[in-house]
């Protein structure tokens with residue numbers, strides 16, 4: 327089995343103007359648990375995940391604060407630091423003991439578009455539990471998708487600098503490639519990069535225990551009055567189910583399950599899937615038609631955090 331440089335996706339940190347409303351949505355309705363709160367920062371955990379938290383919210387003008395990935399060990403964090411230093415990456419800070427909730431040993435730097443990326447090891451894991459049958463809450467953060475104005479450049483940066491591999495690509499006959507699915511472990515994608523008008527959050531996705539729990543989660547969130555932008559369905563790329571909703575701060579959040587696992591990386595051949603074929607996006611034929619208007623919902627607001635490190 328190929329061992330890639332990063333072990334997994336850890337968390338996504340976002341700043342939102344109305345902290346209480348977004349935190350209440352993600353805890354009361356979406357099914358995350360408040361693990362810790364410190365001033366204007368709320369740390370939300372997924373019950374099925376040993377990560378100390380999977381989403382961090384901070385009260386400030388809306389922006390992406392950072393995306394965090396795990397490394398297998400402290401030595402791997404150091405090795406990656408050496409590699410990135412030689413490539414002229416702009417660092418927020420080199421490897422050090424992390425003082426925020428969850429601790430660990432890590433570093434922060436900017437990606438090619440200016441998003442803050444954290445890579446850490448040795449965090450204080452929390453006691454996770456198996457999600458019960460029919461329990462409609464997330465197991466873990468599944469993947470994050472970013473918009474960029476330069477898909478080829480951004481994807482290539484993650485492949486070259488952080489050892490991601492392209493699992494599959496979505497393309498439009500006229501527009502060319504519009505989304506690259508990137509893996510850092512056997513999960514088909516932990517990160518995806520979408521072509522958009524600007525750098526921003528496309529969506530964050532949470533894995534449910536199975537199709538039954540995913541469907542119950544969808545129903546529960548619909549009953550909370552949350553609008554479903556697109557779904558429910560099953561994608562071709564990644565073979566995962568999808569249902570996208572808009573949070574109060576207008577961030578797109580997804581419930582998913584059964585994301586493909588690439589057991590043998592050496593035998594995997596990335597596909598370029600034509601998005602104009604209905605079965606590419608929606609195998610079951612159950613989702614509402616994907617339109618330009620739906621695509622625009624995920625453009626989100628221009629990220630104000632590029633090349634500006636968050637204060638925590």
Ligand SMILES: [Fe+2]
Pocket residue numbers: 469471529531568580582
């Ligand atoms: Fe997704």
